[in-house]
Amino acid sequence: MDVTLALKTIADETRMKILTLLLQRNYCVRALARKLNLTEATISQHLKILREAGLLTGEKKGYFMHYDVKREILHELAASIEKLASIEREACTPEYGGCQHKESGNCHVKGECSSEIRKFCHGKEAGGNGGSKHEHCRCHKS
The missing domain is CATH 1.10.10.10 (Winged helix-like DNA-binding domain superfamily/Winged helix DNA-binding domain)
Structure with missing residues (x-):
């Protein structure tokens, strides 16, 4: 089928x-x-x-x-x-996410992303604080 x-x-x-x-x-x-x-x-x-x-x-x-x-x-x-x-969501990481941005190394570490990185990695809707839509990403967990 x-x-x-x-x-x-x-x-x-x-x-x-x-x-x-x-x-x-x-x-x-x-x-x-x-x-x-x-x-x-x-x-x-x-x-x-x-x-x-x-x-x-x-x-x-x-x-x-x-x-x-x-x-x-x-x-x-x-x-x-x-x-x-049933596909499980994995945390986004530079090695699997294909980040090409100059700050991608900083995006996926524990702590807060800059607003530029959030917009680049997570889209414009991520706005200033990353939004709850992107909590799967390690960069939004403290």
Whole structure:
């Protein structure tokens, strides 16, 4: 499964609504179009994208194709996001952070950074005191 493709696919509001409906029961294009108040052509295009991302299967019932969600793919996607969320933050250090500034040696030592270093290393939003957003950095711990 391509995680990026799956996330891009479900990022669309209409496709997310389609997935939600299909998780509740199987629908054909016509039924989805009626439920969502969209044209059948629009629904078909969204279903095509969802199928190409590997999120749907289709089963022919009479003249109509009924769609279902591949739940195992959603579980894999959820596991990928959980794995991403569990990555531990490390303290920033010059040897790993790629600091190129003339004062980078001073930035990552115990104590307070100058406002110039805070802005360089931590962005403009760090302002004058470093801000609580950057407490992971050793330079903000005394």
